[in-house]
Amino acid sequence: ETGVTQTPRHLVMGMTNKKSLKCEQHLGHNAMYWYKQSAKKPLELMFVYSLEERVENNSVPSRFSPECPNSSHLFLHLHTLQPEDSALYLCASSQQGARTDTQYFGPGTRLTVL
Amino acid sequence: AQKVTQAQTEISVVEKEDVTLDCVYETRDTTYYLFWYKQPPSGELVFLIRRNSFDEQNEISGRYSWNFQKSTSSFNFTITASQVVDSAVYFCALSESSGGGADGLTFGKGTHLIIQP
Numbered sequence: 001e002t003g004v005t006q007t008p009r010h011l012v013m014g015m016t017n018k019k020s021l022k023c024e025q026h027l028g029h030n031a032m033y034w035y036k037q038s039a040k041k042p043l044e045l046m047f048v049y050s051l052e053e054r055v056e057n058n059s060v061p062s063r064f065s066p067e068c069p070n071s072s073h074l075f076l077h078l079h080t081l082q083p084e085d086s087a088l089y090l091c092a093s094s095q096q097g098a099r100t101d102t103q104y105f106g107p108g109t110r111l112t113v114l
Numbered sequence: 115a116q117k118v119t120q121a122q123t124e125i126s127v128v129e130k131e132d133v134t135l136d137c138v139y140e141t142r143d144t145t146y147y148l149f150w151y152k153q154p155p156s157g158e159l160v161f162l163i164r165r166n167s168f169d170e171q172n173e174i175s176g177r178y179s180w181n182f183q184k185s186t187s188s189f190n191f192t193i194t195a196s197q198v199v200d201s202a203v204y205f206c207a208l209s210e211s212s213g214g215g216a217d218g219l220t221f222g223k224g225t226h227l228i229i230q231p
Contacts, residue, residue: 100147100166105159
């Protein structure tokens with residue numbers, strides 16, 4: 001049983017659609033992360049939240065908008081995406097958000113942008 | 115400059131063989147952490163091990179073992195008597211302690227391990 005869940009597991013959307021990815025962690029952690037995994041590229045950190053406040057934003061395009069309403073839930077709102085945004089989006093959580101914490105990952109959402 | 119290098123893109127071995135996955139890292143910090151994760155076809159990254167830079171003792175967990183050598187900046191992972199269920203993509207990752215605030219991990223590109231029956 002995983003401590004981090006993500007929905008939906010698969011999503012197909014057009015470039016004009018608006019959709020949201022959801023992540024929930026059941027580990028009692030205080031930090032949550034969004035990563036993007038594209039084919040043949042290393043995982044890229046997109047956003048970090050610690051105690052519901054955004055700590056880092058690694059120059060992600062504004063068509064990706066994160067939301068963290070509480071320490072257990074994290075959303076990624078998507079709008080006017082491009083085909084190159086097709087990827088596996090992984091959510092993770094860690095105890096305190098310290099750089100040395102172990103991060104625990106969810107199963108990911110496979111996104112296809114047509 | 116790439117901070118975590120996994121030079122082996124894909125490795126294929128026959129079941130029961132031993133296999134070593136290489137990881138070389140680069141950092142200026144004296145305090146840092148290294149991780150290995152497994153990603154099976156289902157997609158979820160499964161945490162395997164976390165090692166801090168001050169602990170160079172090798173670690174063994176069942177069929178898995180890790181060899182950390184600061185002198186060569188390497189943190190290699192060996193699977194003994196491999197099994198088909200070990201087939202996955204394995205990622206090495208680095209977390210550095212410098213700077214403030216939360217941060218993510220720096221991952222290597224991964225090694226796709228195929229265990230043939």
